[in-house]
Amino acid sequence: MKKGIHPENYRLVAFKDMSNEEVFITRSTAASRETLTVDGVEYPLIKVEISNTSHPFYTGKSMFLDTAGRIEKFNKRYAKKG
Numbered sequence: 001m002k003k004g005i006h007p008e009n010y011r012l013v014a015f016k017d018m019s020n021e022e023v024f025i026t027r028s029t030a031a032s033r034e035t036l037t038v039d040g041v042e043y044p045l046i047k048v049e050i051s052n053t054s055h056p057f058y059t060g061k062s063m064f065l066d067t068a069g070r071i072e073k074f075n076k077r078y079a080k081k082g
Contacts, residue, residue, distance in 0.1 A: 015045075018048065030044075
């Protein structure tokens with residue numbers, strides 16, 4: 001590995017999935033103003049909208065997207081009028 005290109009400030013950080021309240025702890029350099037106490041230890045907190053515990057690919061729950069309907073709506077809305 002090249003010297004001097006990797007950050008030195010890795011620390012344990014708590015990531016919280018806001019869709020299902022799941023918390024996981026890993027090393028990161030991400031900055032945070034909030035903290036979260038897990039098992040008596042205080043960690044910087046990073047809030048995420050989706051993680052492997054809530055993403056449809058990992059959970060097996062797929063969502064149906066009506067792409068044909070969306071395209072028709074778009075074409076109808078922005079069709080040239082003239």
